[in-house]
Amino acid sequence: MGKALIIGCGGVASVAIHKCCQNSEVFEEIMIASRTKSKCDALKEKLDGGKTKIYTARVDADNVDELIALIDGFKPDVVLNLALPYQDLTIMDACLATGTNYLDTANYEPPDTAKFEYKWQWAYRDRFKKAGITALLGSGFDPGVTGVFSAYAQKHLFDEIHEIDILDANAGDHGYPFATNFNPEINIREVTAKGSYWENGKWIETEPMEIKRVYNFPEIGEKDIYLLHHEELESLALNIKGVRRIRFFMTFGQSYLTHLKCLENVGMTSIEPIMFEGRPVVPLQFLKAVLPDPATLGPRTRGKTNIGCIFKGIKDGKPRTHYIYNVCDHQECYREVGSQAISYTTGVPAMIGAMMLMTKTWDKPGVYNIEEFDPDPFMDALNKWGLPWQQIENPELVD
Secondary structure: OEEEEEEOOOHHHHHHHHHHHHOOOOEEEEEEEEOOHHHHHHHHHHHOOOOOEEEEEEOOOOOHHHHHHHHHHHOOOEEEEOOOHHHHHHHHHHHHHHOOEEEEOOOOOOOOOOOOOOHHHHOOHHHHHHHOOEEEEOOEOOOEHHHHHHHHHHHHHOOEEEEEEEEEEEOOEOOOOOOOOOOHHHHHHHHHOOEEEEEOOEEEEEOOOOOEEEEEEOOOEEEEEEEEOOOHHHHHHHHOOOOOEEEEEEEOOHHHHHHHHHHHHOOOOOOOOEEEOOEEEOHHHHHHHHOOOHHHOHHHOEOEEEEEEEEEEEEOOEEEEEEEEEEEEHHHHHHHHOOOHHHHHHHHHHHHHHHHHHOOOOOOOEEEEHHHOOOHHHHHHHHHOOOOEEEEEOOOOOO
């Protein structure tokens, strides 16, 4: 079918690469490119021998000229940006210059301030449309599958959706006193930022971790959940017509919160550089360097994740409530692809989104969030490629 260039070689990229190789009818050739080529080579060595032909390269994803040269040399049908969110715009610039489809799993974020919004990427809409290429934003799980669930609910389950609660629960235990399940820098920036939710056409801001609820999740039981701001709220508020309130909740254990508060109190979560022995050091980046690498958590993480959406609205004039969710087992993910479920639940949708673009199942030029496409083929692919979803009518609600 075609070629994909995958930029990044961390936990999520590793899962997506494994899945591309499983889906060799679509992904005949892939190139893995990262700042550290040895990591790409090690993954290629592990996966070589299958039907998908694998190449590797070194690239600095902050350097547009290097990216353009790499894309021009390999000529992929799609670029999967599985690097850092700071690099979204340089990779989009390179895709524009080369006329190549683009996909990512997280919105652009400026390195100097914790901002979770789409305005920088939405500014590329006209240029991508004029170039005749597609940028698919947020093809992970949240954002990503949660948007597909929302589009599916809008298409099949409701005449009007009034409320959406996105619930992200991780009941996995890695045995460390403190570690993050994905990039520590991004994770801690998310958690320490002010929370917010969208209600009646405006944003309501909250203090970090101010709003706490308890929810009884299928297969993992009762968990504390906290309201955070998350970027998909912004796009869903625009694309799910008539919605009145959208909130995002994530689970955190008490040990995690206690450690995080201590680190915050001593300044280790700051993104402001400080001078240390004559040179500037960003405390959060230093903290990232001393924490366990999320990619190493797979063999020691046990338990399950449950991520999904509760929808409340009207169908045929009557109130309806539906819960669509996926449960993923950390150990099963590790046995299959060598990664824990947090990377798995993001990496699989990245492959599926790329497949939608490569097969032209989703084919319209411009810059789009995932819920702007027909959800049905993506929902079918989730069941086929390792993230089966379940649906409950009239579930328990979050107050």
